[in-house]
Structures are given as structure tokens and as C-alpha cells.
Amino acid sequence: MQIVIALIEGFIIRVGKIGALFLPLLMLTILVNVTSRYAFGIGSIELEELQWHLNAVAVMSCLAWTYQQDAHVRVDAFHVKMSATQKAIVELCGVVFLLLPFLWFVTDSAWTIFGYSWRLKEGSPMPSGLPARYIIKFVMAAGLSLLALQAVAIALKSILFLFGPKTYKD
Amino acid sequence: MDILFVFLLFASFMVVMFSGFPIAFVLGGVAVLFAALGTLLDAFSVDADMASLRMIGFVANRIFDTLSSYSLIPISMFVFMGMMLDKSGVAERLLTRMHQVLRVVPGGMAVSVVLIGVVLAASTGIIGASVVLLATIAMPAMRGAGYDDRLGLGVVGATGCLGILIPPSIMLIVMGDQLQIPVGDLFRGAMVPGLLLALAYVAYAVFVALRYPDRAPAKPIEPGRELREVVLDLIGSLVAPLLLVIAVLGSIVFGIATPTEASGVGAAGATLIALMSKRLTWSGFREVCESTGTTTAFLFALIFGASCFSVVLRGYGGDELIENALHAIPLPPTGTLILILFIVFLLGFFLDWMEIILIVAPLVLPVLTALGHDPAWVAILMAICLQTSFLTPPVGMALFYLKNAVPDVEITHIYRAVLPFVAMQIGILVLTLLVPKLALW
Amino acid sequence: KGTRLDIQSAWPLTMPASGANAAYLGETLNESSGGSLDVTVYGAGKLVPSLQIFDAVQQGTLDAGITSPLYVAGRFPAVQLFGGIPFGPDAITHTAWLYDGGGREIWSEIYAKQGVVTIPCGLMDSEAGGWYNFEINTVDDFKGKKVRFAGLAGEAMVKVGASIVLLPGGEIYPGLEKGLIDGTELSMPAIDITLGLQQVGKYYYLPGWHQPAAMNELIVNQAKWDSLDASQQALIEESCKAVNLESITSTMALNAKAVAEFEAAGVEIKSFPPEVLEHLHAAFDEVIAEQTSKDADFKRVWESLTAYRASVAPWAERR
Ligand code: NA
Ligand code: NA
Numbered sequence: 062m063q064i065v066i067a068l069i070e071g072f073i074i075r076v077g078k079i080g081a082l083f084l085p086l087l088m089l090t091i092l093v094n095v096t097s098r099y100a101f102g103i104g105s106i107e108l109e110e111l112q113w114h115l116n117a118v119a120v121m122s123c124l125a126w127t128y129q130q131d132a133h134v135r136v137d138a139f140h141v142k143m144s145a146t147q148k149a150i151v152e153l154c155g156v157v158f159l160l161l162p163f164l165w166f167v168t169d170s171a172w173t174i175f176g177y178s179w180r181l182k183e184g185s186p187m188p189s190g191l192p193a194r195y196i197i198k199f200v201m202a203a204g205l206s207l208l209a210l211q212a213v214a215i216a217l218k219s220i221l222f223l224f225g226p227k228t229y230k231d
Numbered sequence: 232m233d234i235l236f237v238f239l240l241f242a243s244f245m246v247v248m249f250s251g252f253p254i255a256f257v258l259g260g261v262a263v264l265f266a267a268l269g270t271l272l273d274a275f276s277v278d279a280d281m282a283s284l285r286m287i288g289f290v291a292n293r294i295f296d297t298l299s300s301y302s303l304i305p306i307s308m309f310v311f312m313g314m315m316l317d318k319s320g321v322a323e324r325l326l327t328r329m330h331q332v333l334r335v336v337p338g339g340m341a342v343s344v345v346l347i348g349v350v351l352a353a354s355t356g357i358i359g360a361s362v363v364l365l366a367t368i369a370m371p372a373m374r375g376a377g378y379d380d381r382l383g384l385g386v387v388g389a390t391g392c393l394g395i396l397i398p399p400s401i402m403l404i405v406m407g408d409q410l411q412i413p414v415g416d417l418f419r420g421a422m423v424p425g426l427l428l429a430l431a432y433v434a435y436a437v438f439v440a441l442r443y444p445d446r447a448p449a450k451p452i453e454p455g456r457e458l459r460e461v462v463l464d465l466i467g468s469l470v471a472p473l474l475l476v477i478a479v480l481g482s483i484v485f486g487i488a489t490p491t492e493a494s495g496v497g498a499a500g501a502t503l504i505a506l507m508s509k510r511l512t513w514s515g516f517r518e519v520c521e522s523t524g525t526t527t528a529f530l531f532a533l534i535f536g537a538s539c540f541s542v543v544l545r546g547y548g549g550d551e552l553i554e555n556a557l558h559a560i561p562l563p564p565t566g567t568l569i570l571i572l573f574i575v576f577l578l579g580f581f582l583d584w585m586e587i588i589l590i591v592a593p594l595v596l597p598v599l600t601a602l603g604h605d606p607a608w609v610a611i612l613m614a615i616c617l618q619t620s621f622l623t624p625p626v627g628m629a630l631f632y633l634k635n636a637v638p639d640v641e642i643t644h645i646y647r648a649v650l651p652f653v654a655m656q657i658g659i660l661v662l663t664l665l666v667p668k669l670a671l672w
Numbered sequence: 673k674g675t676r677l678d679i680q681s682a683w684p685l686t687m688p689a690s691g692a693n694a695a696y697l698g699e700t701l702n703e704s705s706g707g708s709l710d711v712t713v714y715g716a717g718k719l720v721p722s723l724q725i726f727d728a729v730q731q732g733t734l735d736a737g738i739t740s741p742l743y744v745a746g747r748f749p750a751v752q753l754f755g756g757i758p759f760g761p762d763a764i765t766h767t768a769w770l771y772d773g774g775g776r777e778i779w780s781e782i783y784a785k786q787g788v789v790t791i792p793c794g795l796m797d798s799e800a801g802g803w804y805n806f807e808i809n810t811v812d813d814f815k816g817k818k819v820r821f822a823g824l825a826g827e828a829m830v831k832v833g834a835s836i837v838l839l840p841g842g843e844i845y846p847g848l849e850k851g852l853i854d855g856t857e858l859s860m861p862a863i864d865i866t867l868g869l870q871q872v873g874k875y876y877y878l879p880g881w882h883q884p885a886a887m888n889e890l891i892v893n894q895a896k897w898d899s900l901d902a903s904q905q906a907l908i909e910e911s912c913k914a915v916n917l918e919s920i921t922s923t924m925a926l927n928a929k930a931v932a933e934f935e936a937a938g939v940e941i942k943s944f945p946p947e948v949l950e951h952l953h954a955a956f957d958e959v960i961a962e963q964t965s966k967d968a969d970f971k972r973v974w975e976s977l978t979a980y981r982a983s984v985a986p987w988a989e990r991r
Contacts, residue, residue, distance in 0.1 A: 077521070077524060077525075078517075078521060080524060081517075081520040081521045081523065081524030081525075082517075082520055084307055084311055084520050084523055084524060084527075085502075085516075085520060087304070087307065087308065087495065088308065088311065088495050088498045088499050088502070089499075090495075091304075091308070091488075091492050091494075091495025091496070091498075091499075092495060092496070092499050094492065095482070095487060095488045095492050095495070095496065098818060098835075098837065099487045099488075102816045102817075102818060102835060103835050104818050104835035104836050104837035105835075106826075106836055106838055109301070109837070109838050110838075112301065112304055112495075113298070113299050113300065113301050113303075113304060116298075116303070116304050116307055117298040117299065119307060119524055119527065120298065120307070120524075120527055120528055120531045121298070122524075123524035123525055123527065123528035124528045124531070124532060126524075126525065126528070127524075127525040127528040127529050127532070128253070130525060132525045132526070132528075132529055132635065133253035133254075133255055133256070133529045133532055134253060134254050134255070134529060134533070134631040134634060134635060135251045135252065135253050135254065135642075136248050136249055136251060136254060136625055136642055139249055139250070139251060140250070140251025141251075141641055143251070148251075151250050151251055151252055152252070154250075154252075155250065155252030155253075155256065155257075155260070158260065158264075159247070159252060159256050159257060159259070159260025159261065159263075159264075160252075160256040160259070160260055162260060162263045162264065162267075163256065163259035163260045163262070163263045163536075163539065166263060166284065166287040166288070166290070167259070167287065167290045167291050167294070167539070168291075170287075170288045170290070170291040170292075170731070170733070171291040171294070171295075173291075173731060174291055174292065174295065174727060174731075177727060177730065177731070178747075181747045181748075183746050183747050184746045185746050186723070186742070186743060186744070186745040186746040186823075187745075187746075187822065187823065187826065187838070188745070188749075188823065188824060188826070188827050188959075188963070189826075189827060189830070189836075190746070194746060197295075197298065197299070198295060201291070201294060201295055201298060202291075205291075205294075285733055286719070286733070288728070288731065288733030289719050289720050289728060289733060289734070292720050292721060292724035292727060292728055292733075293720070293721060293724075295721075295724065296721035296723065296724060299723075300840075301838075301840050302840050302843075404843065407845070412868070415845055415846055415849055415871070415872070416868070418846075483846070483850065484850065485850065485851075486847070486849075486850030486851035486852040487852070488852070489839060489843045489846075489847060489852060490843060490846065491840075491843065542719060545714075545718055545719065550718070597686055
């Protein structure tokens, strides 16, 4: 089980680290767009659309990793005072009763949205915009699925902590 | 009946949130559970507006819309800029030098933070970047100087929020878009109230330092240094940040870049500064990217969660509840305006500004303009109200950023620290209400 | 209680014509169905973002939507011709083509494959030619200019040497003010006035060549539609005709008032010289040639339109 958790988390780290590198690409795209428009009077629909494409990739690929790093914001008034066991219970219950139900419905419709876009080979509504809008819809569905996977990993870790062999706690 | 479910929805969210599970997931999860409840009750034909699980199907559409929003790009770019400035050490140097000059002023370090905050506010359009940046550089410095955390956290949180009021501001851009008011009018109108707020914070810091010297101890004068020398130092360290402000603001003013693109220009400028300060390594660069990635992700996660929550709120007739309340109570024009601002303020406790603008603004603006109020003035009043919502517990973005950047303080400490600043914001709000000229000139 | 029908509008319900139509349709259906329909109309973004309405209706999460076929041009390029055509016919002829000239049948056929029913709902009068900070005397005046222009018309603008900048709604005003863009196409005067561009724009061109008429649509999920009885279906169909009439008559005075206000604010009202329009028309013909060769449905719709226009020309062109 611990191997499974390690595999999942290792994969999520890699996705997150690669996704974060889309941010400097976004910065460069903006610079190129601004310069070419101001200096050469060339506006580009593709470059403008590319900006939010890159942003979306960065956000969705870091989403699960952020949970792994425990960087999602909590109201920790009581949380900080809890014992490790109590924290594990909160995490387990939260994942099972809140996060997974939320992701169950949302991820399902995200994949539906991607599937429909893929079947239609959807592109930008602007004739000379970027083609293949389904790629971004795939990124959305995949990012949400990764978050679900990370949630499962965290639930498993909590279960191991609560009910597993004593050695795990150390 | 409707009011019962709306109340239960908010109450459950509040209670569950205090378990300490991530807020974004609590927002989404509680909403889904209430949607399931609605579906269940509908099977028993309870006669009331109900959300249903089918409505959760909208959430992925809304998430995609958030992801494809051009106007939200500055979130990541301004955070990137903040992280990069932090790496470059430029902001830190600026803070220490400004404090050396301002050491004669009581609470000089807090005053320096406000002044730097105003400079940052004029270059960024979102609160996140300024709060994170200010917190990372100013909190250690203020703690080192013996400042009480309560003053430090409050100043950093409140000052960091100025960015949304002092132009350029993403919030005003979104508001102008939603309410169809020229953004230029909003930018102009927000200027004076924004600067007045900064002034109030300075006054407060000075007052605290005079009244409770132990909370903001005066720093002893550094031996063997002339004031002239210190001032020159300060000017030297102002060059880079000022160039950055000029790059960001200038590219907007001279029509080189849109306010959205200006964030990318700022990020690039900060990277250049970091490169020139020779403190940027490849691994440092990766770190900036990665911490920007996770910060941006947690912010978007909150938007996703809030989006789900507001759909379910709508399903239970939350919108109509507000609208009916406005029509049911017969009030004079000013009374209605105050009531609406009060509702906006209350909603700010729970919802993010973007959700409030989407929910409330299109509902109430027609009512208010019909009563003869100037739309731009109303929008500015709402903007001040909303910027307060960044600081009001339990859901306040600035509070979360602060918590994220200073992990060793409890969020309840942050809640307490910002209270006097919320009071000052309400004061400026009332002032703008009494003297419309402040926003309309 | 009547059959529930949730309709999401793509525009704020307070927006003249397009948004007001949605509110009007809801009221009309509720009043005249005698309680058999229980319609709720949601303003822009309340449930589903405007650009995602089609998907939500297609998937059945949403019963119905009032939107523009222009918004799904990335999914079905052909349908943008129903929503407004550069150098297209005027409002009467456009509507006649849809109802009487076979346009609607093709429209319905394209959507039927997706499980979506479409009803023309929201006839829009000519759009304005847009705001410019430069005078347009010859077609060369467009060279090197940055304009905000959407869709097929934008492609034609590129062909005459302009370049396209897409700005979100809120950035148009500062963009035009600071010279980030030199011009922008928007909508009809009654809607343009809400953006306050009269404070920053020098010239306002009338009429717009890029959209002499437009038709919005009511889309309904097929399963939902089938669950309605014949009288409910007929009522919706006829109410949309009422919407079309209300839509176009309600904006006549509003547009006039808005243009008068622009003039009072010092904006110069101009019209495109014939020579410029000729060049733009030629450029647009190139765009159409490209599109028709790319997409079979697009070709079919375009041929239906040209055939109808030719058949009514002896009267329509001489009216
Ligand atoms: Na700002
Ligand atoms: Na709040």
C-alpha cells in the first residue's frame, strides 16, 4: 500500500513541477505579444489565447501537488491544537465526506465536457484562434482526477496512521 | 422555507470549516451535500426552491470558464512578480533602508511597510502578490525589531489589500465589465479613498507606537551614520522598485499593454531585477515557479469551491431572497444604498469578491441607479466594501495569503490583528458615503 | 404545478434587446401558459457561463438557453451565419430566409444531431460600425491599425491590413483611451452606450457592414422538448416570434437616443465610404471562399442564403 501511495505522490510531484514551468512561458508569451503589437503593430489572437491556455495548464497541474504539500488554506483555529490522531481523522472524514463527493460529480462532468469537445474537434470560436480547445478541457479533467488521486492517497495515509502497523506512525 | 435552507447552508459551511479541512474543499463538499439533500427532499415533494445534484453538473462548466478567463491571468503573474522580488532581495533592502530613514517617526517600520505597500499597490492589480511579498519581507524584519505580531500582521494584511483599490485593479476591471461602467471612471474614483486608507494606516501605526511603545519599539539610531548617507542609500535602493512600477504602470498609461498584460511585464521586470542582483540561480528560479504554481493553484481552488457553493446557493433561492428583501423594505434612496452596502459587507464574510460581484452587483445596481444614485459612486462604495471583505473572517483572501506566507501564526491571531484595520476601512467607506466628491472628481 | 423550464440567458437581463428578450420570453410563457409552464430565467453567468450554455443544454444539465449561435462557432462553424452575416441581408430578409427560405431547417438539422432543439429567438437590428480614433477614407487607412473585431468580419479586417486584438469587455474603454487599440466593433448604439466609449472614441461609424442583422436562439434539450406536450411546444414557438417583434421594435428609439447622445458628447458620426466597403466586401468574399472549402455544412448554409437572396432580389433589392 505504501508503495502505491509513493507512486501516486511521486507522479503528482513530477506533474506539478513540470506544470509550474509553464508560468515563465506565460510571461514570455505576454512579452512577445505586447512587443509585437506595440513595436510592429501586429496583434495576434493566437498569442492572446495561448496566454490563458498556459495559465490553465499551470493551475491544473499544480492543483493536486498543492494538496500534497498541504498548501491549501485551512481555518486552523482548532486544527493546530489537535493531536496527530485527530488530524488524521479530520483528513479522512474530509476526503471521504467532502472532497471525494465534490470531485466525483465535478470530475465526471469534466470528462464528459472533454469527450464532447473531442468528438466535435472543437476549436476557438474565433476563426483564426487556436485549434484543439479539447486539449485544455482534457487538462481540466485530468487535473481534477489527479486531485482525486491525491485525496485517495491522503485518505490511505490517514487510514494507515489510524489503523495500520505501529511502525507507520514513526 | 427558503430562508431556512439558505441559513442551514451557510451555517453548515461555517461549522465544517472550523474542522480545519481545506476551505476550498469544504465549500465544494458542503455544497454537494446540500445539493444531494435538495434532490432527496424533492423526492418527497417539499414545496420550496431546491438545489439538486443536477446543478453540480454546471460546476465543471464554471471551472472551465474560470480557467479560460483572460482577466484572471494576473493572479499568477503578479504572484510570480512578488516571489521574484522576494528572491532578488530588492524589496527587503528597500524596507530596511526606508526604516533607517523613518526611524525618527514612531512606528517607523510599520509606516515603511505601508509606504512600500502603496508603491506595490500601484503596480499590482491583485491583493495576493502584495500580501505574500510584504509578509515574506516585512514580518521577519518587524519581528526582529521587536514589533508585536498583532500590529505587524494587521499592517501587512490591510496594506496588501490596497492593491485592489489603488489602480490598476483587477477587481475594478471585473466590476466595470459586470456593471458596464467605464473602467477609467472607476480607476479615477478609487484613487482618493485608496490613498486615504493608506493615510489612516500610517496614522494608526504612529498612534500605536506612541500609546504602546512596547508593541512598536523605537529602533536605536545606528552609530556612525549620517542621515544624508542613509537617505542616499534609500534613494539607491528605490531605483529598481520604482523602475518596476514605471514599467507596469507606464505600459498601461501609454497604451503599450492592457492591465492584464502589465502583470506579465511586471513579472518579467522582477525577473530582470533578480538577474541583475546576481542572486538568481537556476534552482532559485525553479523555486519561484513552483511556489507561484502552488499559490496560484490554491487560489483557483478557492474560486472553484466558491463557484460550486454559489450555484447551490442560487438553487435554494439565495438570489431571490436578497432581491425580495430589497424590495420588501420601503426605505429612502440613501437607506436602500446603506442596506445594500451592509448586505455586501455581510456577504463578504463568506464569499469571495468575484462571487459577490457576480451575485449582487447586477441585482442591485439597477435598483440604485433608478433611485438616482451615480453608478460610478455606487461602484466605488461597493469596491471599498469588497476590499474590506478580503480582511473579514472567516473567508478573507488576504487572511489566507497571510496565513500561507506566515505559517507559524494561527489564523485566529490574524483575525484579531486585522480588526482595527477593518474598522478604519468602514470609516473611509462612511466618509465616501458622506462626501461623494471623494470618488467623483 | 406546471412543467419546470429553467432558461439561462447569455446576457444580463437588463441588456437592451438580447438580455431583455430572455426576461420577456420568461414572462410571456409564464403568463400565457395558464400555469402549465413554470419558467425561470437566469441572468448571465448565474448557472452556466455564457460560452458553455450549449454544452449544458446538450448534456441535459440545463433545460434551455437563450444565446447566440456565434458563441458555438468553434464547435459548428456553419451556424455563425444564422447569428449574423457581414454584408448580409437586412433584418426582414434575414428573418424571411430563416422562416421561409429554408435557413431554419438546416439550422435545426445541424443541432438535431447534437440532441438540441433550436428556435430563432431574438431578432437584432443592424449593429453599428464601431468606434474609431482614426478617419477611414480609403481602405489603406486600416493598414497597421489595431482593432477589436470578432468572427468572420475580423478575418476580413485582417485581409485589408488591420490586426485583431481581443480584449475582454472591461479593457475596451482603457484600451481605446490609451491607444492600445485604434478601434473596436461592439454592438448596437443602445448597448454600446453602456460602455461609455463616447468619452474616449472620436468617430462612430454607421451603419455596420459586419452585421446588418442578427438572430439569437432559444436552445432546448431534445429530451426536455419531447417531454413537453404539443400546446406547450407551440406556445414556446409562437412566443419566440413575439420576442423577435419585441426585440426589434424596442430598440428603435433607444438606438436613436444613444446616437443623439454620442453626438452631444462631441463624437463625429460618419459612414464608411463606398470604396472602403467594396474592398471589405472583396476581402470578405475571400474569407467565405476559405470557410466554404473547409466545412461542408458552412457551404450548405452559405448556398442556401445566396440562393434565397437571389430569388427575392427582384423585390428585396428594390424596396
Ligand atoms: Na493596484
Ligand atoms: Na471576508
